[in-house]
Amino acid sequence: MAELAPNFPLITILLAFLSAALSLCLPQRVDRVISIVSLSLTVAMSGCVLWRGLVTGEHYTYTVGKFPAPWGNELSFGILEPFLAMMLSAAILMCLVGGVRTLESHAEPRKLHLYYGMANMVCAGVLALCYTNDIFTAYVFMEIGTLASCGILVVKENGKILVASMRYLIFNLVGSGLFLLGVILLYGITGHLLLPQLKESVAAIWASGAYSQPLSMVVTLIASGLALKSGLFPFHIWVIDAHSGTVAGSSGILSGVVFKAHIILLIKLIYQVFGTEMFYACGAANVLLIYGILGMMAGSIEAIRERDFKRMVAASSISQIGYIFMGIGTSPELGVAAACAHILAHACAKPGMFLSCTRLAEGTGTMKLSAQRGAGRRDPVAGICFAVNALSLVGFPGLMGFVSKIVLAQAGVMAGGWRMPAVLIALTVSAVLNGVYLVRTGIQLFLPVQEPVPSEPAPRCDMPFAISAVFFSGASLFFGFFFQTALDLIQTGLALL
C-alpha cells in the first residue's frame, strides 16, 4: 500500500472526473450511487496518502506525465494536503447524502444527474487545489471548480438564485482575473510555473532587492484574487444570496468546502512560493489581518440583522472566513496553524448547520427566524446538530471551534506588538457577537412551543440526513476532544510544506 499511495492523489482527481462523466450518462439513482462510491473511495485514498505521509514523514513530489521539472506538471503532498483533502471530500460526501431529500423536492428529476456530475467536478477542483504543485494548473482547476459550483447553485430554479448565480460568477471571475494576472506577472519575473522553482527564484530575486515592487504587486494580486473568491470582507456582498438561496447540500458544499479550497491554495503559495519571510515583510499579511478582523465584525453584524434563518447561517460564514484570514495575517507558524484548524472547524460545522436549518425550517414551514421557536423539540436530530455546530463556531469548550480560537489567541500573544491587542480584542468582541445570534438561535430552537400550535405535521424520519448530522456533529466533537491530534497533524504538515 505504501508503494501505491503516491498514485492516489492523481487517481482521486481522475476518479472525480470519471464519476462526473458517468453521472451525466447513466440513468437516475445510479448517478447518486456512483457519486457516493467515488467520494467514499476518495476519502479512503486520501486517508492512505495521509497515513503514508505520517509513516514516512516526507513531502512527496509526483510527476504527472513524462516531462520532468521544470517543464512538466506535478502534484505534491505531505501530511496537510491529504488531511484537508480527506476532510473536504468527506464534507462533500456528507452534504450529498444529507441533502438528498431537499434536493429531490426542489430539483427537476431529469436534472439530478447534472447536479451529481457538477458536485463531482467541484470535488475534482478542490482536490487539485489541495495537491497541485503547478500554479497555472491551480488556476485552471479553480475555474473548473467555479463553473461547477455555479452548476450546483442553479439547481433550485427561481429568479433569485439566477441573479445570485450571476453575481457569484461575476465576483469569482474578478477574483480569477486578479489571480491570473498575478500568475502571469510572476511567470514574467521568474520564468517558472512549478512551485519549488518559483520559490527558489522568488527567494533569490527578493534577496537581491531587484523587482521588489513587482513582487509585492504579484503578492497583492494573488492574495486579493483568492480573498475575493473566499468571500473576505469587503468582497462579501455576493455570499449571502448565493449561499442561502440554493438547496441545503449545495449551500454546505459552497460554504464549507469551496471557500476553503481557495484559502488552502493561498496557504500553499505563502509557504511554497513567496516564503513566509517575504510574505510577512511585504505588508500583505497586515492587510489580510485587518480585513479579517473587519470581516469578523461585519459578518456577525450582518447575521444579527438577518431575520431569515438560512440567510443568518450564510452571513455567519463571512465572519468565520474573517477568523481564518486573521489567523493567516497574524503569524506564519502558529497563526497559519490556527487558520487551518478553523478551516477544519468551519468545514465540519457549516454544512451541518445548513443541512439542519433547512430541515428545521421544513418542519415549521417557514424560514423566518422568529418562527423557529421549539423547532428543535419537533426534530431533535436537526436541533442538536444545529446547536452543536453553532456552539462549535461560537467557541464552546470541547468543540473544534474552541480549539481554533484558543490557538488564534495564542498566535496573537506570540506575535506581540500591535497584533496582540488587535487579535485579542477582535476575538473577544467577535465571540460576544457570535454568541448573540448563534446561542440565541440555539436556545430558541429548544424553547417550549407556545400557542398557536404549528399546523405542519411532525417531520418524517430522514435517515440520510441523520447520518450526515451525526457525522458533522461527531466531527466537531471528535476534533474538539482529540484536538492535540488535529493540531499535531496541521503543524507537522505545515512544517513539511
Added chain:
Amino acid sequence: MGGGSLNLYAVISVCLFAVGFLMLLLERNLLKKILGMDIMDASMFLLLCSFGYVEGRVAPIVQAGTTADASYYTNPIPSGLILTGIVVSVSISAVLLALVVRIYRRYHSLDLDKIYLYAQEEDD
C-alpha cells in the same frame, strides 16, 4: 524582443485589463459585463504571449533538415498556457451567456439592477 516593445505590450495589456475589469465590475448590462470579462482575459493572454516571444526567432517547430537548437526558437510554454486559458475563457463565457438567456427569458431585461429588484419583488 526588445525591452521597449515588451513595455509597449505590457502597457497595452494593463490598459485593456483595466477596461475589462471596470466593465465587469461597473457595467449594469449583463452582456457588457461578459464582454468586459473577455477583454480582461484577452489582455492577460496578450501579456503572456509577449513574455514568450523573442524578436528574430521563429516558432518552435523543428523541421527536417534543421537543427533542434533552442536558441533559434521562441518560448512555446506561454503559447500552450494561452491555449488552455482560451478554453477556460470560452467555457466561462458560455456558462455566463446561458445564465443571461435564462435571466432574460424570465425578466425581459439585461439591466442587473432592474433584474435584482424584480427578483426581490418576485420573492416578496
